[in-house]
Amino acid sequence: MRKKEEEREKLKHTKIGGSREENAGYMNQILPVQESFDLVKRDLLIGGRMATFYFIDGFTKDEVMLKVMDSMMKIKEEEMPADAQQFTRIGVPYVEVEVLEDFDAVIRNLLSGVTCLFIDGYEGCIAIDCRTYPARGVDEPAKDKSLRGSRDGFVETIVFNTALMRRRIRDPHLVMEMKEVGDSSRTDVAVCYMSDRVDRELLLNVKRRIGEIRADDLRMNQQSLAECLFRRKWYNPFPKFKYTERPDTAAACLLEGKIVILVDNSPSAMILPTSIFDVIEEANDYYFPTLTNLYLKTARGLITLMTVFLTPVFLLFVQNPRWIPEVFDFVMVKGEVNIPIIFQLLMLEIAIDGLRLAAMSTPTMLSTPLSVIAGLVMGEFSVQSGWFNSEVMLYMAFVAVANYTQPNFELGYALKFMRLELLILTALLNWIGFAAGFVIVVLSICFNKTLSGRNYLNVKLN
Structure with missing residues (x-):
């Protein structure tokens, strides 16, 4: 890296002289003109002076460059301006044009797609920004959709x-x-x-x-x-x-x-x-009235809390059945438990991620039927075979679906790790482990310092 910095400093201090041959020779030493097929060098005669173009094939708008070069070729020898700055005003009928004075700027612009022109007798390089990049359409993002918003999205350019x-x-x-x-x-x-x-x-x-x-x-x-x-x-x-x-x-x-x-x-x-309230926002929050917006945010917040605490609380009650009031007795596992509940929950956590990864790697035309088949097999036959209990499948199904109410993919996995931590601590230490896990979740949010120096609750941290 230090070598690259030294080379860049050397290029910055190397000024462009008035000899086209020396400038072109220096460029040929730096750039692999002969080896790279897409790095094009073109010599022309403009107004009685030799000129050399450098450009990247595929980044240049051919129609624009054709018109610019046609205008340059019409300049007569007696009409040639005295320096490069005057030439940009008289000989280049284009908007984005500037004169570069050092080779570092020339190399940076050239490799970005800008066409660079050296003319004999002119100190400096004429940079003509007529580049174009391969780009897809500004279609609506697949993940961040809106019911009433605009249908355009960012692209790679x-x-x-x-x-x-x-x-x-x-x-x-x-x-x-x-x-x-x-x-x-x-x-x-x-x-x-x-x-x-x-x-x-x-x-x-x-x-x-x-x-x-x-x-x-x-x-x-x-x-x-x-x-x-x-x-x-x-x-x-x-x-x-x-x-x-x-x-x-x-x-x-x-x-x-x-x-x-x-x-x-x-x-x-x-x-x-960024705060926790910013991360859980989505595009629809900007397009609905205040009351609807408030309801959606509240519902999303409650569901987010349930994705973290639903299965750990269920496990805690299973381990302590005397805590459950008679009115909520239905939450207890009714069938025979062949595998401990904690192992069932952990296995389903991994299985859900496996299904998600499989869906991402499956061709689009096959993803829906394969997902349905996988869901039916795991849901129906895994319960009948005795591997999982139906109550466990129900709560994990809710958690899996509720994760998709979270617009931020990274936050969804952060909440998943907090849930796994709660499950393991609850299984090992019972209610003490659940309380310790709850404290860890709260502290992780409160002391998650962001670039602004504030935490997730928008409180300033030292």
Whole structure:
């Protein structure tokens, strides 16, 4: 990594001279022009001077470059401007054009898809940004759907994502700062915020942390950036950031004064700061009236609590049947218990994850019938065979379905780990273990420090 930094510093201090041959020779030393088929070098005669184009095949809009080159070829020798800056104003009929002065900027722009032009006698490189990236349509995300909201979603191209938010917020206070992270990947990272509403202390902290990142690459895009920004404690599984694939949700968060971070090649936005109330929100919460919104949030919160405590409380009552009032006597296991309840619950926890992983790896046209078959086999015949009791299957089925009411996938697994911890402690230590597990869950939430310096309950931590 230190070698890469030294090479970059050397490129920054190497200025572009007026000799096209020397500039092209230096570029040929740095870039594998002969080895890489998609790295194209093109020599032309413009206004009586030799010129060299460098561009990446597949990133350049052929129609645009054809018109630009046609305009350049019409320039006569006596009409050639004196320097590169004048040439951009007279000879390049295009919007996004600038003159680069050092080779580090040239290499960075070229490998990003910008066409670079060296003309003999001109100091500097003319960068023509007529690039285009392969991109899919802005379809609605498969996970984060809305009943009444817009039907567009983020894609893997960062410029498209910023445009989707800019379309919704036509305010001059909307700022989108572009950063670069990774010595090898040099990934584009956009920090978006409303300058008149953002928490300035948090904004400076985020920008400082991004500037201090010393990583070779962001190979996993947004997740790699998240790990570099805030290293989590392995024993606390709760997520530190909120993610969304919907531009309307990201725009609403911007208007609330939050910071949105976009990473190139990632179809989602990272939102800061984060609390437990932000993480359990979903897109529908923004589109319904206040009363409906309040009911949905309350129902989602209660179901979230039940996913954590339902099976541990059931296990606690099974171990202490004298605690159950007669009116709730029906919750007791009526059939013969061949396998201890705790092992049944743990086996079903793993089996549910196995079904989920199988559904993710199964082709779409087969996933539904296979899921139905697997559910019937596990539900009906596993009870008849004596492996599981019907009460255990019922409660685990509720937990499995209730997990999908949680819009955040990472939070769902954090709650699952808390539930497993409660189950094991309850099985080992009875009510003392349940109380200890409950305290651990509360402390994990209260002391889950996020990037803003606050915990999940939005309380400032030292």
